[in-house]
Amino acid sequence: MRDVIRVMDVSKSFGEETVLHHISYDFKEGRIYGIVGNNGSGKTVLMKCICGFLIPDSGEITVNYKRIGKDMDFPQDTGIIIETPGFLPNLTGMRNLELLASLRKKIDKKAVAEAIRAVGLDPEMKKPVSKYSLGMRQRLGIAQALMEDPSLLILDEPFNGLDKHGVSQMHELILAQKKKGKTILLSSHSQKDIDVLCDVVCEMDGGVMHCIRDRIEE
Numbered sequence: 001m002r003d004v005i006r007v008m009d010v011s012k013s014f015g016e017e018t019v020l021h022h023i024s025y026d027f028k029e030g031r032i033y034g035i036v037g038n039n040g041s042g043k044t045v046l047m048k049c050i051c052g053f054l055i056p057d058s059g060e061i062t063v064n065y066k067r068i069g070k071d072m073d074f075p076q077d078t079g080i081i082i083e084t085p086g087f088l089p090n091l092t093g094m095r096n097l098e099l100l101a102s103l104r105k106k107i108d109k110k111a112v113a114e115a116i117r118a119v120g121l122d123p124e125m126k127k128p129v130s131k132y133s134l135g136m137r138q139r140l141g142i143a144q145a146l147m148e149d150p151s152l153l154i155l156d157e158p159f160n161g162l163d164k165h166g167v168s169q170m171h172e173l174i175l176a177q178k179k180k181g182k183t184i185l186l187s188s189h190s191q192k193d194i195d196v197l198c199d200v201v202c203e204m205d206g207g208v209m210h211c212i213r214d215r216i217e218e
């Protein structure tokens, strides 16, 4: 099984606080990994390092065998949600995603509209994003992560602000992504999200990461 992400002896501190302490782990293709741990345990910092938003103090991370920060600034072919997604408030959801898509490659309006529909929003909706509820904004964030059909998804608390129905819709969407062979890293404080979705559960604690469940190896 191919290693999509390799985290090799990665450390990261902020002042006196060591958040990641010599972490090494290989994330394999086609699996859903749950990243769990208490508040402040370093889940977001690890995901940000993988996405190139933070630079480790030492160690190396590769995504699809390319070194982040060396061979490329951020991972290619990757959909990312880190923290609550920010959008231009006066534009519609569709226009926001079209703009983001156009920064990367030739804009595919049909794919953008499909992603918006897949998260339960209406691509024709005329409402500007400033009038979206938190849950709608979160759905748009998930659509943004999915719209270019990336093979890797890095989702930090992607269900924030969603109601019960919304969460189960998004569970189905994520499981459908897994069926397409995608690799998914997901952090969540909800045990249900982790139980329903994840093949492997990795816990952050005291700067280190332990795999506490592996349904594939069991």
Ligand SMILES: Nc1ncnc2c1ncn2[C@@H]1O[C@H](COP(=O)(O)OP(=O)(O)OP(=O)(O)O)[C@@H](O)[C@H]1O
Pocket (backbone or CB within 6 Å): 014, 017, 019, 037, 038, 039, 040, 041, 042, 043, 044, 045, 046
């Ligand atoms: N840019 C930064 N500057 C200084 N400290 C930071 C920075 N980013 C994160 N930290 C610190 O790193 C630690 C880990 O933060 P992180 O956001 O990764 O936690 P988390 O596990 O995602 O928590 P939560 O479950 O609350 O989202 C925290 O103590 C946080 O204050």
